[in-house]
Amino acid sequence: MQRRKLGNSGLEVSALGFGCMGLNFLDGKGLEKKDAITLLRNAVEQGVTFFDTAEAYGPYTNEEIVGEALQPYRKDVVIATKFGCKDASPAVGLDSRPETIRAVVEASLKRLRTDYIDLLYQHRVDPNVPIEDVAGTVQELIKEGKVKYFGLSEASAKTIRKAHSVQPVSALQSEYSLFWREPENEIIPTLEELGIGFVPFSPLGKGFLTGIINKKLEDVDRRNIIPRFSEENIKANMVLVDALSEIAEQKSITTGQLALAWLLAQKPWIAPIPGTTKLHRLEENIASTTVVLTADELAKINTTVNDIELVGDRYPEFLEKQIDR
Numbered sequence: 648m649q650r651r652k653l654g655n656s657g658l659e660v661s662a663l664g665f666g667c668m669g670l671n672f673l674d675g676k677g678l679e680k681k682d683a684i685t686l687l688r689n690a691v692e693q694g695v696t697f698f699d700t701a702e703a704y705g706p707y708t709n710e711e712i713v714g715e716a717l718q719p720y721r722k723d724v725v726i727a728t729k730f731g732c733k734d735a736s737p738a739v740g741l742d743s744r745p746e747t748i749r750a751v752v753e754a755s756l757k758r759l760r761t762d763y764i765d766l767l768y769q770h771r772v773d774p775n776v777p778i779e780d781v782a783g784t785v786q787e788l789i790k791e792g793k794v795k796y797f798g799l800s801e802a803s804a805k806t807i808r809k810a811h812s813v814q815p816v817s818a819l820q821s822e823y824s825l826f827w828r829e830p831e832n833e834i835i836p837t838l839e840e841l842g843i844g845f846v847p848f849s850p851l852g853k854g855f856l857t858g859i860i861n862k863k864l865e866d867v868d869r870r871n872i873i874p875r876f877s878e879e880n881i882k883a884n885m886v887l888v889d890a891l892s893e894i895a896e897q898k899s900i901t902t903g904q905l906a907l908a909w910l911l912a913q914k915p916w917i918a919p920i921p922g923t924t925k926l927h928r929l930e931e932n933i934a935s936t937t938v939v940l941t942a943d944e945l946a947k948i949n950t951t952v953n954d955i956e957l958v959g960d961r962y963p964e965f966l967e968k969q970i971d972r
């Protein structure tokens with residue numbers, strides 16, 4: 648698979664990474680550990696070198712899966728993980744105090760079966776801890792060799808600048824897809840100016856853009872807390888998927904591939920991290936890296952999306968409050 652450089656930092660990853668959260672965390676069911684490990688190893692064999700996890704996924708168990716799966720390939724892959732939730736749970740709150748960051752990193756290193764984390768993100772900006780202190784703590788960890796690169800997630804342009812002035816930020820991981828285009832306003836220009844890479848999370852709109860979610864989700868599904876995934880909003884937002892499907896069909900690709908190829912076409916320093924629990928979908932997603940969208944096709948997608956008003960917030964109130972503004 649082609650590789651991409653995440654900004655000016657020197658960090659190079661496969662154009663498409665693998666978002667590991669859903670392996671045991673998204674739809675409330677997930678895979679058996681051994682099956683998740685097999686899938687991740689398959690991803691490596693197919694050229695994926697960029698894997699995304701967090702202590703909060705599970706909590707903890709996702710990092711354990713990733714650590715075991717990637718141990719034989721450690722030097723050939725980039726492992727990204729995150730700190731910043733109180734008790735490893737966004738529902739409990741945020742905690743980026745320097746002593747917590749250090750403790751989380753030590754625990755993550757053990758679960759990930761490694762002595763360094765390639766890319767360490769702050770999961771959410773903690774309003775109670777100055778970002779300069781967070782950046783300074785990560786800088787110390789980099790000097791100690793425990794961390795290679797520093798990242799932020801869902802940080803505002805102002806916070807990105809402040810953090811970057813203390814310790815260069817290599818990547819921002821925030822939601823970005825045809826289902827959520829807010830980063831185009833201020834974030835992407837800021838990243839471009841500062842030479843920071845962008846890792847869009849939920850690049851398939853948490854599955855919605857592929858067309859697989861067309862009715863009420865099962866009760867165990869974690870996406871039920873998201874207003875966009877209420878039964879009526881799913882129904883209303885299907886107009887987007889229908890419009891994208893038409894364009895995808897004309898190109899003989901799937902709607903999911905269209906969504907990923909569109910992201911890859913936005914900037915050469917963007918590396919999306921779709922997640923899946925299925926081998927055939929992993930292969931389908933990887934194939935999106937060879938899809939070339941022409942300027943006319945990109946313009947058509949933009950016009951189509953701009954004409955559609957999506958309904959429902961992307962986060963429930965308690966999670967929206969944790970977004971840095």
Ligand SMILES: NC(=O)c1ccc[n+]([C@@H]2O[C@H](COP(=O)([O-])OP(=O)(O)OC[C@H]3O[C@@H](n4cnc5c(N)ncnc54)[C@H](OP(=O)(O)O)[C@@H]3O)[C@@H](O)[C@H]2O)c1
Pocket residue numbers: 665666667668669673674699700770800820821847848849850851852853854855857859903920921922923924925928929931932
């Ligand atoms: N920083 C943050 O705060 C944050 C927040 C959310 C996510 N993330 C990261 O981003 C990663 C990806 O985000 P996400 O899991 O929320 O959403 P996503 O990658 O946009 O979508 C995942 C969903 O799409 C389905 N899917 C994947 N490929 C498909 C295909 N080709 N056809 C049909 N369905 C397909 C998966 O179902 P199956 O498993 O059934 O295939 C799953 O339900 C996560 O794993 C996590 O690492 C980070």
